[in-house]
Amino acid sequence: MPMHAIVTIKEECNKQISCEVDIRYTTDVNHCLYDYGFLNVWYTCKKILDFSCDFESVLCNWxxxxxxxxxxxxxxxxxxxxxxxxxxxxxxxxxxxxxxxxxxxxxxxxxxxxxxxxxxxxxxxxxxxxxxxxxxxxxxxxxxxxxxxxxxxxxxxxxxxxxxxxxxxxxxxxxxxxxxxxxxxxxxxxxxxxxxxxxxxxNQNCNSLILNCDFESNSCDWNIDEFNKYVWKRQNGQPPFYHTGQTTDHSTASDSGNYMYLSSTVDTIAYLEFQNVNLHVSGNFCLTFWYHMYHDEDYEMERLNVTFDNELVWTDYANQDNKWKRAMIDLQNRMNMSIKFIGILGSNWWNDIDIAIDDISLAEGTCTGLFYHEDNCVQLDEKTPEETKCPKGYLNITNSRLSFDPEKRECTKIYDQTKNHLLKECENRDNSQKCVFDFSTEKSSHPGCYQLYEFQIMHTCEG
Missing domain, CATH: 2.60.120.200 (Jelly Rolls)
Known part of the structure; x- marks a missing residue:
């Protein structure tokens, strides 16, 4: 309890046998003791819509x-x-x-x-x-x-x-x-x-990627290990050896498009690094890139690793199909960020082995296309109901959670009934409407379960 509220109680009750003091409005707005508690809401919204399609196997309802x-x-x-x-x-x-x-x-x-x-x-x-x-x-x-x-x-x-x-x-x-x-x-x-x-x-603005590099005009500030003889290089077209590597970039699928390329006939390790990226984002985000690892013989001497703050988060190795493949990695933001692509090539004196990378991007949310939303300490005594950030059509109800602060043991059944009722209301709404968490009925029916504080005040009497 704030000290100035305790002082008020002492002043009002000074040397009285019994007293009643209303201290709800004796504090400023940041320390006020509200009538009711708080709501914590956690849910996910779709970012990528169902009609997104690469047409590899179906028309995706087009x-x-x-x-x-x-x-x-x-x-x-x-x-x-x-x-x-x-x-x-x-x-x-x-x-x-x-x-x-x-x-x-x-x-x-x-x-x-x-x-x-x-x-x-x-x-x-x-x-x-x-x-x-x-x-x-x-x-x-x-x-x-x-x-x-x-x-x-x-x-x-x-x-x-x-x-x-x-x-x-x-x-x-x-x-x-x-x-x-x-x-x-x-x-x-x-x-x-x-x-x-x-x-x-x-469900976001165009050009909302945190980082997006197709290597068409430059290397997008990706740092190359210049001290290594075998380094990642930006190039276009087909590699020197016809039986290895890609014939086009991934972005434009043409021989004029650019990508990053690593090739060697001897043992080598080469680093492509983006360090200390100043990301104005918290929580989850997705790293996506396209890579090509192909040879007409089955070698296992090439490997591509991806590290995040020097922690291995993804790897692939050996001969892949003769096509660009997509990799997606879920990450969480940290203060000092370092993303590295590490190409590892084994010795192959009679021919080149190579790895290529293109279209590196960072986006908010998860790689499954979900945004996580969390609203904590929403005041239950506010008149405005809490509204979700997305319409019901994009709301993932199965992964939604509601909790109250404080939660009283004797009210557990009431809380469960309230949560089920509110989530069912969201499911029944039209897809174009946002879900609204309105607790007015529950508060009036069971006020004791949603009141924020109950006080027991101990005091001593003189003489």
């Missing part, structure tokens, strides 16, 4: 809608050497999948749509995807409901391009995204294929 069977979106890979991408964007391999539309046999003004299902709108949302076209004849648009977001027509260039679009909430609670292609007049323009890969829809 629906092809078309006028005629001859003109529609399909999932697959190269069908024609001249018109479709030789590799997908996800793995930059010939076996990878994407969605495409190939206009041969179509008629003027035919329309083909690729539609998502209903997406719950929030204040901050971003759509990103990779786009490849050899088609300058047809018109390509992206819509949010009836609103045109971007016109991709006349963007013919034979490499994968990254497109980002901020999604405005506007007045609707939910919306659909549509990729729309309209068959044009091909008299003077080139017809070919239109391809899309790696659609990502996130």
């Amino acid at each position: 629906s092809p809608e078309h006028d005629e069977n001859r003109f529609k979106w399909k999932r697959g890979n190269r069908i024609d050497y001249l018109y479709t991408p030789s590799v997908d964007h996800t793995s930059a391999s010939t076996t990878g999948k994407y969605v495409y539309i190939y206009a041969a046999g179509s008629k003027l003004d035919d329309i083909a749509n690729l539609e998502s299902g209903e997406i719950v709108a929030v204040e901050q949302q971003c759509l990103s995807f990779w786009y490849f076209t050899t088609n300058s004849r047809d018109s390509v648009f992206v819509y949010q409901n009836e609103k045109e977001l971007v016109d991709l027509s006349d963007k013919e260039e034979e490499k994968w391009h990254h497109i980002q679009i901020y999604l405005e909430k506007n007045s609707y609670d939910s919306f659909k995204l549509v990729f729309k292609v309209v068959r044009g007049n091909g008299w003077k323009k080139h017809y070919g294929a239109i391809s899309i890969d790696d659609i990502l829809i996130e």
